[in-house]
Amino acid sequence: MWTLAVPEEQLATNTFGNETILGTGDQRKPLLCQWYYPGCLGLRNPLDIDVSQLHIISCVIASKKVNDMENRMTLRLNGSVVQWYYVQGSADDHELWLTNEICEGKLDPRFFWNHIYTSSDIIDPNSNMIYDWLGDDQLIAKMNSIWTNYAQLLSTKNGILPDISNVDKEDNKTGISFGIINSSVEYAELVDAFKGNVDQVIVFSTKYEILNPRKAKVFHYSLESGKKSSRQLRDIFPVLLPQLDTNLPIMVLGEDDTDLAALVVLILLSQNYDDDWCRCQRQQRPNKDTVRRHLRLLLNVRRVNPSRNTLQSVNAYIM
Secondary structure, three states: EEEOOOOOOHHHHOOOOHHHHHHHOOOOOEEEEEEEEEOOOOOOOOOOOHHHOOOOOOOEOOOOOOOOOEEEEEEEOEEEEEEEEEEEOOOOOOOOOOOOOOOOHOOHHHHHHHHHHHHOOOOOOOOOOOOOOOHHHHHHHHHHHHHHHHHHHEOOOOEOEHHHEEEOOOEEEEEEEEEEEOOOOHHHHHHHHOOOOOEEEEEEEEOOOOOOOOOOOEEEEOOOOOHHHHHHHHHHHHHHHOOOOOOEEEEEEOOOOOOOHEEEEEHHHHHHHHOOOOOOOOOOOOOHHHHHHHHHHHHHOOOOOHHHHHHHHHHHHOO
């Protein structure tokens, strides 16, 4: 058992849970961190302390704990034996193994899992694992081939199409999409690529824009992620959002999909959709809890990570 003394300003930087801890007011108690991992025995209290006198922080990890740093794993599947070396902590410090020679340094979990099955000679259909006969150089070459094909699909005559995701949950399609704008692009090419679902486009970028938008609603704001932009959003939201028709498709783009673009999506979801992303009959009056719930759901679509300052701009608008 060990306790931590965490400065209040540090706690305040956390996206989730900070209200719970800070909301305890004068009930100042030691923090007890409990670590949970595959095969652990659960809550441990070797000193038989009254846990009601503590704030319990549960730290959950998916990594299997092994006694040796390197452990040989064995799996019997369909009459055959698959073996590999499990190195605890090998996924840490991704910058050490995610080098520029792999997918131009742009490989991330979302791209990997969305595209790994497009090549039949990487995943063994029997074990659902990477073929054990593939060496590192071979695997890198195959991933680079997938990346090259993907980049060519996104390429247009005048630039690169935005990398977007649809905000859908099971069969509930909101008509909202958001993602990263990588270069300036013609509106006509946007329509061709995304089947015309670009009636309304919002762009947060200091470098790129939608060219020749014609009659479409295209809202462009020369902003990039940062504290200054967060303050500017408080003036932008009251002007921008009433102009949007939530019955028509809405696409939100930014140079960084984790912050500004995600905030507009959060507001649209919080005001117009329930927790299953079913359309509400009338606009809702959300609160901070509503925003947090939709933020957790949105993490299943893209790895969003809005800053505390930008989240405060959302709360200031909806409240």
